[in-house]
Amino acid sequence: MRQPRVVIIGAGIVGTALADEITRLGWTDVTVTDRGPLFRTGGSTSHAPGLVFQTNGSKTMAELARYTVEKFTELEAFDAVGGLEVATTPQRWTDLHRRYGWAKSWGIEGRLLDPQECAKLHPLLDPERILGGYHTPTDGLALALTAAEAQARRATDRGAQFLAYCEVVEVLQADGRVTGVRTADGQELPADVVVCAAGFWGAELGRAVGLTVPLVPMAHQFAKTGPVPALDGGERLPMLRHQDSDLYYRTYGDRIGIGYYGHDPRPIDMRTLLRDTASEAMPSMLPFTPAEFEPAWRESRRLLPALTETELDEGFDGIFSFTPDGFPILGEHHGLSGLWVAEAVWVTHSAGVAKAVAEWIVTGAPQIDLHECDLHRFEQAALSPDFIRRTSMRAFVEVYDIIHPHQYRSAPRELRTSPFYARQRELGACCFEGGLWERPAWFEANAALMDELAADGVEFPERDEWSGSCYSPIAIAEARWTRTHVALYDMTPLTRYEVSGAGATAFLQELTTNDVGKKPGAVTYTLLLDENGGIRSDLTVARLDDQFFQVGANGPLDLDWFTRHLPGDGSVTIRDITGGTCCLGVWGPKARDMVQPLCPDDLSHKGFGYFRALRTYLGSIPVTMMRVSYVGELGWEIYTSAEHGAALWDLLWAAGAEYRVVPAGRIAFNSLRLEKGYRSWGTDMTTEHTPEAAGVGFAVRKTKASFIGKAALESAVPPKNTLRSLVLDDPRAVVLGKEPVTVNGVVAGYITSAGWSATIGRCIAYAWLPSETRPGDEVHIDYLATTFTAHVHTEPVVDPEMSLIRR
Incomplete structure (x- = not known):
């Protein structure tokens, strides 16, 4: 049987990694093309500063980065100098505690440091300027071109070929399937699978085959200093992030490289790109704009006083891809079978993305959950040029911002509203956004219920600043009223x-x-x-x-x-x-x-x-x-x-007047579903979990003759981890999700979702924990700088007899 023929467009860090991973899985008829030379092709890989920070609020992105570190280390293309993120504001210091929690949840080594410990790691730092830092010793510098060439070499040894100065100008197709590509010189390369890994050129290639690839190429400033006298010994300093001022740093021998996100977003016009970059070393580099960099240089000298002894030596505005939500774009075009994309992937996640996409192409499903990165995750309105441009520019601005998990985009808004929206606004609806829908989170019209319920003994505990953001205690009243009276919930966004x-x-x-x-x-x-x-x-x-x-x-x-x-x-x-x-x-x-x-x-x-x-x-x-x-x-x-x-x-509404019906929002909805043990897909369970492990095995009819995934379930081993309900001991304690959970002194799992229950007067949370964990077991949850005690609880926490729902 003939092997599938694969053509990969782009020989940057993603294309070379894909060739390596696909050939490793046994498909060796692989051709990789690039419009430029090998392997300094002129794309983003060629100028990427190579900083790899693994800690991420997304478990998936952290996993992709971790694999990249492991692989590049194996290829001798990684320098584990460590990463250091510093805080100059109380808000950032709190956020570094949150990031440290993520690291523990995902199994990444890290620690929090005081200012003097930070300065010991990075002697150029002024400890008087910072409140503390977060250090990750396994982070480091990816040698992107070395990694690309090494992966290409391994793929070549298995049978792949790489073609330089071979620009793909057309994807060939017949009967809804790809059949190959045509190059600028008229050559046709036959293929059963074509993967677009062309970086910021990918959107243009997608457009040619009727596919919207929602990314925007944008310029990002990077500069290098002249020699820094304090570095004359060639010290290996950790990478440094000063996110309060949108800055990051790395060393180049006795020089410092400085990256800056604090300037206004600069989307690139692909129609004039080659003309705009003609004077630069490559088409992914625009001329440096020193005036925009001035705030970065001033702040850098304050944070790192040793820089006052040198000047900026060189700089450029490098082009990278940004997406509406900050995640990569991965998957197969559903309108053209066999055409795949692996776009908006930074060096940090490149090898991990390549492994997952290779598994997806060759075996039919990746081993890790990719729903956050899936090409088809966007609603139709989110594929409009206006939406893509505006939200991708916002993503650039927010690269280093502290984003609350319930903080939603401020624009565009009101793109999708239910027919009830006008009535809801009259009732003081405070809306979250999801799937572009306006979703009421709580209603100010219900504020008066708080006093009435408080008189009946319902508690409304105060929250800390972080958990109290994007929140109102009115939600407690709405949840309690649902249990005792009746409420209307807008389910239109379903x-x-x-x-x-x-x-x-x-x-x-x-x-x-x-x-x-x-x-x-x-x-x-x-x-x-x-x-x-x-x-x-x-x-x-x-x-x-x-x-x-x-x-x-x-x-x-x-x-x-x-x-x-x-x-x-x-x-x-x-x-x-x-x-x-x-x-x-x-x-x-x-x-x-x-x-x-x-x-x-x-x-x-x-x-x-x-x-x-x-x-x-x-x-x-x-x-x-x-x-x-x-x-x-x-x-x-x-x-x-x-x-x-x-x-x-x-x-x-009229019929409910005598029964005192109220409108209720998403926060109350979430707390009530947690009380009843109902799961939320994408948060509590994903493709990384089987039904048994997630507690939804009752939804599997094993006697059915067949269904997709049945064979895998029949051969599955008992799950090592199981989704459990936790009830926090302290009635004032609240967690929000992704916090690490410690069992018997060892971090053993993480929170998926949580909500304060008005029925039991405690916060209920779901957590993935070792399957041997049982109801009654005590666990500890690290929330920011606090540790809460909780106990595993039987499910559902409220109404286990299901009598309420079957009245």
Whole structure:
């Protein structure tokens, strides 16, 4: 059998690493092309300063960086000088504690230092200017060109070839598949797989085949000093970050290299790039702009007084790729099979990205979770040129900013609003943003409930500055009111698909783990798995007719997965109905009293049981009601078309007046779902977790003849780690997620999500912990500079008998 032929466009750090990783997996018919020379090709790799800091708020990005360090060390292309990040403000010092927590969560060696310890590591530092620092001894300098050449050499030894001055100008295709590429000199290179690893040229190549690659090339300033007398001994100093002033530093012998993000974003016009860079050493370097660098030079001399004895010697404005969310762009074009992209990848993560993408291409699924990096993670509006440009420029500005986990972009906003949005604003909705939707987090109109509930004994503990940011105690009142009365939750942002046709049942059965082929009217919770048995998503599938299903999903990645697996005979149709419909969750013990008078059908538990769906009317409004509840209370998700949305809100609001209905937001929603033991995909569980480990094994029907991932589950070994519920001991203690968890004196896991429970008066959190951990075990959670005690709890923490939801 002929091996697949692979062409990789770009011989920079990503393309060479991909060639190495793909050939290592056994595909050796690999050709790598580049428009420039080998291996100083003229792209971003050729001028990258090579700083590799592994600590990241994303577990995935930290894993990609860690593998890069390991591999480059093996290739003798890494200098482990260590990394040092210093704080000059109290806010940054607090954030360094958070970063240290991430490091412990992801297994990266690190420590916090006082100013004198920092100065001992980096003698050029003025200890009077800093409050402390965070040191990572295994971080260091990647020798990017050495690493690229070494990986290319290994790939060549296995059969790959590298072609210099070979610019790809066209991707060839037939019948929806790539067949090869055409070069500038008219040569055709046949291929079954083409990978675009062209760096900031990638967006242009994508555009030629109808693919939006959401990145913006931008200039970033970098300068080198002249000789620094204090470095005449050639000391090996750690890399240094001064993020409060958007600066980083590395040594070049007796000189210091300085990188600066504090200038205004400078997006590059690719149409004039070659003309703009004609006077520079390569097309990824623009002329230095000294005036913009002046603030950086002044601050550098304050932080590192030894620099007053030298001057700037040279500089350039280097071009790098920035994306709307700061993550790489990885995956296969769903409109052209066999065309892959590996773009917006910095040297820090290059080898890790290459390994994961090679696994994805060759075996069908990467070993680590890549949903944050997936090409198809963006909503349609986020693929507009305006959105990509504005948000990527903002990503440049925020490279070194302290970003709260509940801090959302300020612009563009109000791109997606539900039909209830005007009513919500009237009630003082404070909105978070997710999937471009405006999502109420809490409502100022509910402030008065706090006094009423406090009189009944409900506590509203004060929070520290960090956990109290992007938060209101009103959310506690909303959660408690849901448990005692009734509340309206805007569920419109839940992604919804219609799946229909003669082959719809068989299609969904093959893709999902549970039995969704029940009689019409049934609702089923189920999972999508990848070929490794990892959880790609969780779904709610309602069978509304013999050949018609409504699927509640998690976002664009699910639609991409569905469309890739559609049968070729036209027997299945998928339609995204999210924007044309809306949904209100009506939940609480008084929900039936409030809704039944509006409906001609029997809404009793006997007449309309749990996990059932019903097409009916509320007043004159046609609705689909589903007896499901992510908050663990009596009630329904009520769907209608967007044209009826405002009328639906007004109808329910009026009907709920005598039952004191309130609107409730996402913070209350999150705390209630934690009480009930419900998982959030992408946060609590990902493709790195099996259903058993994540506590959702009940959604796997093992007797089904087949489904994607079944074989992997059948051969899986018992999981080493399991998702557990924790309850913090101190009623004032709150964690937010990604904090390390210590068991018996050893960091053994990390928090995924958390929320303060108004029902039990404690914070509830999920954590991945060793499977031998049992309910009742004591654990410790490091939150910033504080350590909290917690205990593993049985699930669900609230209402284990499920009596509330089945009233």
